[in-house]
Amino acid sequence: MPTIRDFQSWPDAQGRFGDFGGQYVAETLMAPLAELTEAYLRLRDDPEFLAELDRDLTHYxxxxxxxxxxxxxxxxxxxxxxxxxxxxxxxxxAHKINNTIGQALVAKRMGKPRIIAETGAGQHGVASATVAARFGLKCVVYMGAVDIERQKINVYRMKLLGADVVPVTSGSKTLKDALNEAMRDWVTNVADTFYIIGTVAGPHPYPMMVxxxxxxxxxxxxxxxxxxxxxxxxxxxxxxxxxxxxxxxxxxxxxxxxxxxxxxxxxxxxxxxxxxxxxxxxxxxxxxxxxxxxxxxxxxxxxxxxxxxxxxxxxxxxxxxxxxxxxxxxxxxxxxxxxxxxxxxxxxxxxxxxxxxxxxxxxxxxxxxxxxxxxxxxxxxxxxxxxxxxxxxxxxxxxxxxx
Amino acid sequence: MSRIDRRFAALKAAGRTGLIPFVTAGDPSPAHNLALMHALVDAGADLIELGVPFSDPMADGPVIQHASERAIAKGVGLGDVLAWVATFRERDKDTPVILMGYLNPIEIHGFQRFANEAVAAGVDGVLVVDCPLEESATLAPLRAVGLQQILLAAPTTAPARMAKLCEAAAGFLYYVSFAGITGAGRLSTQDIAARVADIRAHAKSPVAVGFGVKDAQSAKAIAGFADAVVIGSALVERLDGAITAQDIAVRVGEFLGPIRTALDAR
Known part of the structure; x- marks a missing residue:
């Protein structure tokens, strides 16, 4: 790897951090990702959007x-x-709300009334359900059945906040399976749905945006x-x-x-x-x-x-x-x-x-x-x-x- | 001319619609995978799509995910799949075989090693679900040895991008008729017909349509405007639980037979 001088300039336009990152997804996701990338790149420099985000970070x-x-x-x-x-x-x-507040504001600006999320410990699910309630968005959270058992309190918390928690019973029944399931929901319902990914993984632009x-x-x-x-x-x-x-x-x-x-x-x-x-x-x-x-x-x-x-x-x-x-x-x-x-x-x-x-x-x-x-x-x-x-x-x- | 190109040329010359069944390699039985492949051909398959099991098949529905899980639980890996194709080729030199799967098993196997072994085994094409055109540089070693990279096109694909896919398509372009996962139910034939007609007018290769095709009726509807029909989840579901080679062959025949007849009756 060549010597890197500016570590803050990544990812490149293709969403790559050197050899990593990118958009390794099925064709059906390419259009939604392009739509999201375009919207986010516009909003990240929009003073009005940033001011709204700042207000919520401070007061909420x-x-x-x-x-x-x-x-x-x-x-x-x-x-x-x-x-x-x-x-x-x-x-x-937890820190998770920093991201969900931001993505919920992006969802709102993109005119998507329904948000979905995957969660492991339940923290991201709670943070997503919270901002959904805050902005009046419908919220569905996918969670591995094993994690649901481990994190009952957070599951109930999400329900109190008005979210639907969907147990995922495939594979190891944990975070990665919840992520697969959320991705499927997004592919199927992309017209009205915004997928709030909770970590810096997933296809570009998520690692950058989160x-x-x-x-x-x-x-x-x-x-x-x-x-x-x-x-x-x-x-x-x-x-x-x-x-x-x-x-x-x-x-x-x-x-x-x-x-x-x-x-x-x-x-x-x-x-x-x-x-x-x-x-x-x-x-x-x-x-x-x-x-x-x-x-x-x-x-x-x-x-x-x-x-x-x-x-x-x-x-x-x-x-x-x-x-x-x-x-x-x-x-x-x-x-x-x-x-x-x-x-x-x-x-x-x-x-x-x-x-x-x-x-x-x-x-x-x-x-x-x-x-x-x-x-x-x-x-x-x-x-x-x-x-x-x-x-x-x-x-x-x-x-x-x-x- | 590749085996895939030859097969589509022959179909076109005969005025027939191609039938491309998908099965997950090693499901329902690793021991009878070879018998399954031959049974598919005997029941009228023109090409075979063989799914390489992967633990996290993001773009597939529950039916194919479970088939993958069953195969993985029985220890099926990429090496087995390549070995089965090689054995299949001892008897069948003409039916194109396409491996469909995800990038990680290929990357971990090694791109160059996979490319060499796949060609040696008699694999003709690869459809790597999570490797869209933009990331296809990754698969250069595969193309370099003559494996054709089958690309997907979707209802959500924008016109400018569709033009790029049509230009880059090799073997055939696989049109995903529904903007969802494999095995999903909804399908509007008219919408698909219009889109596929447009793609066929521009694509350098034939167009196969899949996702949501489940029986003779839905296959026939698509046959009117596509070069080939792909059938996956419904077949995988039908095979679930079959134990003997004979049982597998019977189920394949009962399932694909009416579809083959319907396609040929056009």
Missing amino acids: VGRPSPIYHAERLSKHVGGARILLKREDLNHTG RDFNAVVGREARAQMLQQYGRLPDVLTACVGGGSNAIGLFHAFLNDSDVRMVGAEAAGEGISTGHHAASLAAGRPGVLHGNRTYVLCDDNGQITETHSVSAGLDYPGVGPEHAFLKDAGRAEYVGVTDDEALEAFHLLARTEGILAALESSHAVAQAMKLARELPKDGIVLCNLSGRGDKDVHTIAAREGVQV
């Missing part, structure tokens, strides 16, 4: 989210300062760092399933070559056990869900079932921009096990009074590792992408506690 989502110095956690770890970007404080409790809407996280964080600390952090870390919160944090810093970036993937029971969801750390380049990226598959090219204690990281692919950043050497991707994430969850709860989502707990675990490697005046900025209320039952069950 509750932005900006603070960066918080987790002093007691940092002290416990013994090393650099750990700062948390508090995306868990957003309306609906990244743009989440990039507010990094823009804010970068300005907050300069204002409050007079410097940029030494290292950023965030969990990576599809990778939307990670790219959201990373993007504004991509051309700050002194800022290191580490994505924390779900190593599940350990990468060597095969029970994990670490596409970048342990996968290979392939094509899944409309883009070329790193995927977890067997030697026949069949996508393999993944494992993570957190439903939101349980995905056998990853956003193509992360694949690109990995191969370009701009970001590193490492595995964090279920046990490490749970340990970080408990530690953060007890030292800081914050219940992090299991997804985000992977990032916290990685932040702790990074903080140990740095001197005391170093700074690790960790994206606390969501709150953990939704995971309380999962954690209790895993630890043999009756709630």
